[in-house]
Amino acid sequence: MRKVRDFDAELKALNERARLLQQRKVQQFGELVEATGADALDADVLAGALLAAVAEQDIATIAAWGRKGAQFFRDTRRKSSRRARGGGEGDTTAAPGAEPA
Incomplete structure (x- = not known):
């Protein structure tokens, strides 16, 4: 015997997923505007x-x-990976014996 599908529940779940995806898209667009400086x-x-x-x-x-x-996103990724490793622009610690730049 076949299982009866609850189309209403499936449709409701799909609509919820679409709503969440749209919210994420809007949020990411806002983050992009800020990251590029266009929010100014x-x-x-x-x-x-x-x-x-x-x-x-x-x-x-x-x-x-x-x-x-594409270059903007490559540069952004590099900067974020440097910060994660501790070697970002805000890192002012120098290696022992190294001369300041």
């Missing part, structure tokens, strides 16, 4: 820049933006 811009300036980016048709410009973005 007025909201209308930021909106205008995003609209211009969406409307951009030049493939070379879009590719250049993509390279810049």
Whole structure:
């Protein structure tokens, strides 16, 4: 005998998952805006820049933006891994016998 599926419960669970994913997407976008320093811009300036980016048709410009973005994320990862190892920018301890820079 086949087990009866509770479609209502499955649909409710899927809707909850979609809601959580949307919340995470919005949170990550906010974190990205802060990490890039774009939070210093007025909201209308930021909106205008995003609209211009969406409307951009030049493939070379879009590719250049993509390279810049990829470089930003590579640099961000390097900085965070240095901090995790204790060798970040805030680390002022020098090795014994080392001369200050």
